[in-house]
Amino acid sequence: MTLLSDPEKAAASGDVRELILASSQEAALLRAVPGERLYGSDDASFTEVETFPLEFIETPPEDLANKIDATACVLPGLDVRPEDRVRSGTDVFRVQTVVEERLFGVVTHKVLKLVRQHGS
Incomplete structure (x- = not known):
């Protein structure tokens, strides 16, 4: 027995997409340049993807106990x-975790911790 039909799954995913786009926020994804990691990811050079x-x-x-400064959907x-x-903007964040959020089997979005x- 399927709880949601394929059209309902597509609608749920589309609704979440519209909510993310409605926030009108944009950011740049940066990735380490291959071969430039001497002592780990924090000293690598990053390029915009x-x-x-x-x-x-x-x-x-008050919610910083788990050392996460922000989340992004x-x-x-x-x-x-x-x-x-x-x-x-002018802030740079390291992606700590990436979690796929699901609704009855369909991935609706990802949550980044x-x-x-500092000093970037």
Whole structure:
């Protein structure tokens, strides 16, 4: 027994897409240049891969116990990986985790947990 039909799954995914696009926020996805990691991902050079729409949510200071500075909801087709960087305005964040959010078997969006990079 299927809880949602294929058209209902497409509609749910489309609704989430519209919500992300309605936020009218955009950021740049940055990825480490291959071969430039001497001591880990934090000292690598990064290059812009693409710009993408997102819903960006800064974490309130009282919720910083898990060391996450912000979260972002992005479209499911974005090729984003842990250790990538997200540049929003003048701030740069390291992607800590990428989680696919599902609704009855369909991936509606991805949630990124972000850590602010100081001095970048």
